[in-house]
Every structure is written in C-alpha cells, then in structure tokens.
Amino acid sequence: MSSDQVRHISRCTITPQRTTESPQTPERCQLTSWDLSMLSFHYIQKGLLFYTPSSLKHPSNPTVHLLKKSLSQALLHFSPLAGRVKIHHSSSPSPSSSSSMYVFIECNDAGAEFIHAASDVTVSDILDPIDIPQIVKSFFSLNGALNYDGHSIPLLAVQVTELIDGVFIGCSMNHSVVDGTSFWHFFNAWSEIARRGGEGSDCISAPPVLQRWFGDLDPSLVRLPFSEADEFIEKFTTPVLRERIFHFSAGSIARLKAKANEECNSNRISSFQALCALVWRSITRARKLPLDQNTNCRLAISNRSRLQPPLSPHYFGNCLQIVAATTTASQLLSHDLGWAAWMVHQSVSGHTDVIVRGTLDAWVKSPAVYHLSGFDGWSVVMASSPRFDMYGNDFGWGRPLAVRSGYANKFNGIVTSYPGSEGGGSVDLEICLLPVFMNALELDGEFMDVVSH
Template identity: 40%
Template sequence: MTSPTVMCVSECFVKPQHDLSQDTNQPIYLTPFELTFINAKYSQKGLLFAKPSPENQDFSVTAFLDDLRRSLSATLTHFYPLAARLATRIEQNPPSYVIYIDPQNSPGVKFIHATVDATISDIVASSDVPIVVRSFFDLNDAVNHDGHTLPLLSIQVTELTDGIFIGGSVNHLVADGTSFWHFMSAWSEIFRSNEQNGGVISRPPVFKRWVLEGSDPITKLPFTLLDQPTKGSEHHPQLRERFFHFSSAAVSKLKAKANDECNTQKISSLQAVSALLWRCVTRARQPPLNSETVCNLVTNDRRRVNPPLSDDSPRFDMYGCEFGLGKAVAARSGFMNKADGKITMYPGREGGGSMDVEVCMSPEYSMDLECDKELISALENN
C-alpha cells in the first residue's frame, strides 16, 4: 500500500513575545555532559488529536493555527533558549573553542503547517506505526551540532482528515524528554488560558547551571575536535516499529508475578515490564545459548541527586497537553535515534499505571516477537 504524502502548506518562525532582558540575553554555556550529545540526532515526539466534528461551527483550522502561534510566542518568553541557536567562540589561550546557546540573532522556533490525506484510524488502528508518521516531524537527519544553522526547536502541525498531529523536533543539547514535555505542558496551559493570566505559567522552567565546585563553568574543547565529522548518517536501518498497550491491570499482574517469583516486594512496575520485554526480545532474536545479552535502561535521576533537581514532569504528562482539543488520542515519535532493540515506554492514555510501549526491531525478528507466548499472555490481561 502506498504511503500518503505530507504536503507543506506554510512555514514561518516564531520569536518570544517579549524582548529578552539583559539577564536572559546572555550566552548559556553547555556542560561537559550536555556536550556528549553534540553528534546525537534531534529528539522527535508528538501528539495526535481528534479534530472537532464538522458540525462544530466554532472550530476553524486557520484560527486554531493563529492561536497556536500566538500562544507559542508567549510560551517562548519563558522557554527562550528553545528560540535560540548554537554558537561557537574560538579561544586562543589555550587554543580551544566554546559551544554555547546564543539567544541573540536567531529567527526563533520554526512553525510548519502541513496536510495529509489520512485519518486517525490510519495511524492507530494497527500496532504497526505507518511510515507516514515519519513525515509528521521536521529536521529529519539533523544532529545537535546543526543547531548552529538550524532551529533548536521545530513544531510541525499536520492536519489529517479527522485529526491534528502536533510534532516537535528538539535539539537534545537544549532539552531532554522531561524538559520537552514541560515546555509542551506550559504551551498548552497558555493556549487554554487565552493568555488571560498574562502568559503566567504554573511551573516556570529553571535555567540555573550547575558545575562541580572549583571547576570552570565554561567548557573548552580542543581544536582537534572541531574537524571531526558531525553530519548525521543518511542510512536508516530497516526497522519495524510497533506499539503494545499494557493496561493497568496487565501491569499490576506482571509486577505481582515478578515479586512473587523473587520472593520480594521491591520490583517496580517498570522493572517488571522491562524484564518481560527483555526476555521476549531475546527469544525473538534467537542468540546462541551461551551468549550474553545486555539491557540498558535510561532513567530520570533528577530526584536522586543531592539536593534534588526540579522534577516538573517525572512521568512525562503528555496527555495533559490538550490545546483545546481534549485529551490526545495517541503519542508517536519520529524515526530519529531508532535502533534495533530500542524500546520506549510512555504512560497509557487512560492513566492508572497503564503503559504504551514502542518496540523497534529488525523485520526478521519482529514476527517472532509478535508470536511470543509470554508476551501474548501478558497482553491478554488487558
């Protein structure tokens, strides 16, 4: 079946609503940890909403887009680094260079309106993610270093026959998953308030930088790194992307079973579901019996440092971002940073501890995963 084509209708740049103050107009220097992501690709996440019925005379796509742009501008007053660009300064003593976020001389956040001849059912009816979803995001193949010439955030609003998808491509040097959904939540809050509260948000972001005591707050990189390639690979592995839904009941049963088998009460829901998927993926790949498999977990450590960092959205409150369209139908991601065996967990739409799990696997293994008896049994508990 031929994938529908996404057509760009218009694009523009959106700047913060108010001019930056002297304090917020200063360079933001990247930490050594952040700079490790310099060659990583942009992060792409988005939400699919149902469009109001044609009988709703109060809804206009044109007016909706205007409200999105206006509220985005107000939100960027708080999240001004997202409207910036990267910059590099050459140092001579010692010979080195410094990469930083420059709030000045940037056109702002890119805003795209696109259309596609597809329905919500085309996107979510199957557990397989259709290829067209990849075109719901901008800046495909961009790496973080490209933020010198590309926007640090690009928003694409794709209009479906009966739905609207709002997708964001964000530079990982500026925002991780928690920060991105914090921004989306604030944007939604301002949108729904019609700026009647003056653009005030309930959870302002914190941009205070932290460095080790006694260390230089400005990280200087040797010249030798400047010549290393930073262009993203144009080769994309053949992957089958699938979503599996675990209801709160299914998650609870997995957790109870894991704790019972290990004679403990310390195994969390995340650990129980992760262990299940690790076993199922390993079986699907059919590695040699004497081989060793590894499962790497990326977690949020904000609350584990001393003192604790701000933890605005530990569970990524995606479905709290409504933009006047009600709760989103589904969350989807772009094809950046995908790899065979990568698993991404999202909170389920109905809440209550439910989970939506995105699994990326080579097509040759994906069918075996789909037929895995343990996975089928767990999903039957939905």
C-alpha cells in the first residue's frame, strides 16, 4: 500500500471563532527551555482509527462539518495551537557577547490546517499486517516538518481520511508547543466538544493552564545563543525501519511485574518499569552488542507531579525530560530481569524536584537543542505513555479501534507506548528497529513469551 493511494479532497484553515463569551487568550506564549530544546525535532504525529460513523455516509457529510466546527471551538481554549512561532534576534553591543534569539508563540489566531482525504483501503488493511503499513504515514500532513518551521506553517494540522469502512483522524502538532500529555489533553477536549454536537464549547471539563512555568528563572534569560537557525537546526533522515505493534495483556504484565519484584526482592517495581526492562534486555540481545558497549534505557517522563509544589496535570506545554538507566551490554544480559528493572526504577525515582530545577539552571548556562541523530544505535528510548487517555476520544460514534503514529521522530530503538484497546492495564508497544534487529527480536524467547497474541 503506497502513499499515492491517499487522495486529498479539500484543504482549509480552521480559526477560533471568538465571541464576547470566549476564553481570554494571551497575546504571546513565551517558550521555556523544555520547549526550545525541541525546536529541531519533528511535530508529534498521532492519530485514531474508527469504523465509519453512519453520518459520514450521508451525502452532505455532517461528520466532517462537525469536526471542523468542534476544532474551531477547541482552539478557543488552546489558543497557542492557532498561532505561529516568532523569532526576535538581539545583538549585544559588546564584542565579547554573542547575539541571541528570543523564540515565542504569537497567539494571532492564524489557524490550524484541516485536510479532508480519502483512501480505498479497509480497517483490516491497517490492522491485520504484522508490520504497520507505510500508507499510515500518509494519514498525516506535515511529514518531515521541524518544530522550528512553525514560523511559516501551522502549529496544528489535522487530516481526516475516509477509508472504505473506517475513518482515521491524524493530528500533527508542534512539539515545541506541546508534549505528549498536552497533545492528548487537546485531543480529549476536541472529542468532548464534538461528542456534544459542538454545543457548549465555552466550557470543557479540563481547561488547559496556558501560563508557561519557568521555576525560579528569569524568563528573559531563556534564550538561544545563536544568530542563525542553521547553527542549531538539523535535518534528520529516518533510516529504513520495521515498525510493529506488540500487545501485552494485563495478565501478562502482572506476571512480569511480579517476576521483576521477586528477582530484586522488592515491591517497588511498577508494571511499566518491568516492561521497560524486558524491552531493554531483549533489544540489546537482538542487536548482539559488544559486551563492553554501554547501553541506556531512556524514558521520557513528565515533570508535572515531580515538582514541589506540583504543576497542574493540565499544564499546557512541554514539561518532560529524559532519564536514563545505564550499564554495559554484558552487565545487562548477565543479570536477570529484576536487576534491569531496579535500574530503571532508580532512574525514575531519582528524578526529583531538586534535579528538575537543577537542569533548568544548567540549561540557561549552556542552552542546547536536541537532535534526533543524538540517539545512539545501542540504546532504547521509551516514549509516550499507556496512561494517556487515547481510547476515551469518542467524537460521537464510539471508541477508537486503534492508535497509530506517523513519520515523525522515528529512529532505530524508539519505543512508543499506548494503552491496549481493551483497557484494564493492557499495553501496546510500537517498536521501531532496523529490520535485522526486528527479525532477531521476533525470535527472542524471553520477549515473545510475554507478548500476547
């Protein structure tokens, strides 16, 4: 299934339709160090697959109209997504001081992109293959766009693709504006408004907190020490990868957690930490790394609850960092699952308020922008979270069938976590590996014994 099987029917810009009762919107949204660090990453691309709602078969297509109307209303609450990235350059009169860039979001209601598309494929064409079909990438727009590009392209692009018996709603959202928590917060609010038929949009159950948090820092110090974009922007070419969803039932994960805790004589290993340890060990084994090669299990975790006092769970913006468990391939594979799980646990539990604030201070002294090429080929990166409410996104025609991602931010060793469609603590992992390593992983007994078929 190739990308040319997706036909674009229409394209338009959706802007917030403001009234006197609309929520107040800031004129600008200054970006934090967490936001600025993401400027050279791709947009977040996640989407939901549904069976075709009956209203989509109507000649006047009220479903697409409702999605546009409710999107416009959702943007009233999430105004940064309707804005654009702005860059102001400042040069110092002192020869010893370099110029800097002040980057922010101008909340100018320029709007989001909405694409209506169609494809002659079925739901089973998407869900049945072992590997995720390449056509899924064409269910998203802005493929390859970097967050820095948000000065000239929308910060949010929605593509609604009609299938023969289904519909896919794909969102591409600027990663310097949102992290995964905020991405799904917006998706949840949009579907909530649509589920109400687009009525009562002045009130949503979880309004976002738009004020950015800088801790004890002076926001004026949060700048990039560059004069040109090419000093910190890197174009990343995604290698040829196999991408596959592995399903883990609640029972399978419970047994894995019990095993990890028993092996390290603890009751503190969480279900997800045990699963991370399994993936780390299994992929390391599949790669056949040299025994003295360092390997990391990196986890993208939210700082919201780790700060003192904690930030609201509805804080809208990037509030995540990478923590890592590190050892050699020899140590990782010569010890048991519990040993690896304990290392993962320590990396997460050690990420405290003091550590978080310290990293902010360190960033101001030495600002940096992350690059996708910085993720090495001998580590594992655990992204997203099975705690995000993905299957609660009912637009008025029932629960989604599946969650899928697009082209963005894919590299050898990225593992994206989703809740399992049946709920109850089940988890789906989207694993991206070079083909030779995926082939080896599929033959790994320890790993496949935990996978639920």
